[in-house]
Amino acid sequence: MTVRDPGLQPERTRLAWRRTTLAATVAAVLAGKSALREGPGVTALVVCALCCGLWLGFLAVAHRRIRALSGSVPPQAFTPRHASTAALCTIALAVCAAALVF
Amino acid sequence: MCGWGVRGAGSVGGVIEFVRNVRLWFAPARIEEEGVTPDYRFSLANERTFLAWLRTSLALIGGGFAVDQFLPDLRWEWRAGLALGLLAAGVLCALRSVNHWVRCERAMRRGEDLPVSRFPALLSIGVALVALAMVVVVLAGWES
Numbered sequence: 384m385t386v387r388d389p390g391l392q393p394e395r396t397r398l399a400w401r402r403t404t405l406a407a408t409v410a411a412v413l414a415g416k417s418a419l420r421e422g423p424g425v426t427a428l429v430v431c432a433l434c435c436g437l438w439l440g441f442l443a444v445a446h447r448r449i450r451a452l453s454g455s456v457p458p459q460a461f462t463p464r465h466a467s468t469a470a471l472c473t474i475a476l477a478v479c480a481a482a483l484v485f
Numbered sequence: 486m487c488g489w490g491v492r493g494a495g496s497v498g499g500v501i502e503f504v505r506n507v508r509l510w511f512a513p514a515r516i517e518e519e520g521v522t523p524d525y526r527f528s529l530a531n532e533r534t535f536l537a538w539l540r541t542s543l544a545l546i547g548g549g550f551a552v553d554q555f556l557p558d559l560r561w562e563w564r565a566g567l568a569l570g571l572l573a574a575g576v577l578c579a580l581r582s583v584n585h586w587v588r589c590e591r592a593m594r595r596g597e598d599l600p601v602s603r604f605p606a607l608l609s610i611g612v613a614l615v616a617l618a619m620v621v622v623v624l625a626g627w628e629s
Contacts, residue, residue: 392529399536406543413550420554457525461532466583467510473539473579477546477572484553484568 393452411438441472520594538582545575
């Protein structure tokens with residue numbers, strides 16, 4: 384780290400990523416609980432595994448970004464690819480939820 | 486009805502604009518060609534706004550799961566309707582978060598004003614309607 388940013392912008396952004404990961408974890412736990420409500424059937428396990436995979440995907444994006452933000456100042460730019468991956472994980476989780484409702 | 490529709494609600498222009506933005510989501514190089522790179526602090530603030538919207542989206546999706554799970558005595562139509570309403574709001578919120586992030590980033594590069602949006606107002610009306618429906622359904626005891 385070369386310069387210290389007095390506004391602590393990278394730290395704040397890093398914490399925002401942590402909060403978002405926490406929210407994703409809560410949603411994934413609710414998804415798992417929902418999937419396994421009627422006992423462990425094949426469908427339930429598949430949906431559960433899918434939700435775990437989506438959660439891991441989200442975690443990977445967050446981890447990569449947190450690493451980038453703890454490096455140099457100014458940090459690397461946030462790319463649209465990362466933004467869309469994070470959003471797509473969220474959307475896929477919602478699709479799993481919709482499938483579980485039926 | 487979302488951020489991209491502001492310029493011409495329901496018009497073809499809005500749709501074309503949205504498709505153009507979707508292409509930008511996956512082509513990071515193209516956004517970097519335009520204008521000048523803004524102060525990194527503004528970009529980080531934009532990123533935090535994106536994350537805040539994504540958290541809102543995750544909370545709505547969590548709410549959808551919760552309705553499905555913690556109101557088992559509710560009639561199926563009501564349970565599914567409320568859950569799907571919350572989930573749809575979550576999906577819209579996630580889509581809009583990326584789109585708004587791209588638009589803000591581009592506006593900063595070009596030195597334009599930040600885009601305005603009626604999405605927050607629409608979302609709050611939608612959430613209020615779902616909450617109201619939930620109160621009515623639970624209080625009136627329209628259970629199976």
